[in-house]
Amino acid sequence: MTHASPDVVILCGGLGTRLTPVLQDRPKPMAPINGRPFLDLVIDHVLSNGFRRIVFCTGHHGDWIARHVTQRHDCESIISHETTPLGTAGALRACRSLLTTPTALVLNGDSLCRIDLQALLALHQDKQAEATMAVIPSNDRLDAGGVTMDALGWIRSFHEKQPAPFLNAGIYAIQTTVLHRIPDAGACSLERDLFPRLVEGQLYGYACEAPLYDIGTPARLAAFQALDKDTSDHHLTISLSQ
Template sequence: MTATLAILAGGRGTRLGPLLCDLPKPMLPVAGRPFLEYLVEWAGRFGIDDIVLCVGFRAEKIRAHFGNGGGRIRYSAEREPLGTAGALRLALPLVRTDPFLAMNGDSFCPVELDALLRKHRDRRAAATLAVVETEDRSRFGSVEVGTGGDVLGFREKGAGAGRGWINGGVYALGKNVLERVAEGSSASIERDVFPGLVGRGLCAFGTPGPLVDIGTPESLEAAHGVVPGLLRRRSGP
């Protein structure tokens, strides 16, 4: 498939203890490999050969490991933390397709990327976010989804209980969505961009998940037994 994929890889594992906090969070080892390798490999299963890594903290470790990925990988480096939307805005000049794909670098949701992009185009959406159904949405910030697949709103963590949809951290985006973010400013796509698109072309793409994150020692430990098996869901483009 033809699409640029931007991966947000500038985070720091501040909650993971002194032995790991010196690594960029996406480079934390999971089952013997840097976590970011799994995301790059998942993209390759869909034939994506244009990846922009949005790097920041200890960017040199990511560059040293991946290089140019055989011509597949380029880099957008922030000098200071810009948040998810700010980092994507900085990377926008490197994005070759419109729409493009984006994903968090510290979580893995095995989304069918081709189907996500197809729905985004078919709906002529401004942005489409992958959402995962969970048994207890109170543990997360949740996404309110209408019967037609439109995003109706967002709920903060702890608001509401029971089954519901949560943000999977994988998006299809029109470039104009990020062009509205002031260049060089710090902004969150989840808090500062998506809420303003409700009722203006913000769509949801349901996926069975699971959503695996590596933000805490407990979730990092659990990821070792889950992530490698997720890659076996899809063998190639």
């Protein structure tokens, strides 16, 4: 596997139905956080890890995102826009012709987990996995995608809202050849339609301790907006059950 700096994909196409009363015509990643869109925090995380070329998969009200990211001069922004909802895997399928590296890093545009992306990439390359998923301890939470790994760190099963040792942190290193395994048409999900095909020794888990922040509901968004800008990640946890 190559050690060249990979392209980054940020998934921004969700409908954000639960946040419509709060954001109105803005997509979720453009939710304001202390005067900046949440998406900027995700981009800053990517840039701080040394990556520059970012493909933004946009959908609902994607013009907001396109206008914003193309005004940034600290990264190369490429837009892949879907006119109908494609799901997380469908969005990757749609943008694969824009990817220029054998490995891509994939992040969600509406959640933030400040892991070491270079360490994730190095582990992915060392294990020669088809995909590597960042996971965090579940601490008995049942409100996100549960993950089980074997003793060697290979992911063996997924447990949606069921007890599991780890939670999917929504950050992945993926070989771009794997994207051809995504169903050819319609909306589809990484968690339901691609990753289960890789559990036989092709999907590795990168376990880390970083908190996962999610803004998918008004309560979660309000909690994140209330953060003091100097608050450390190590002193705050936002419940995903709200």
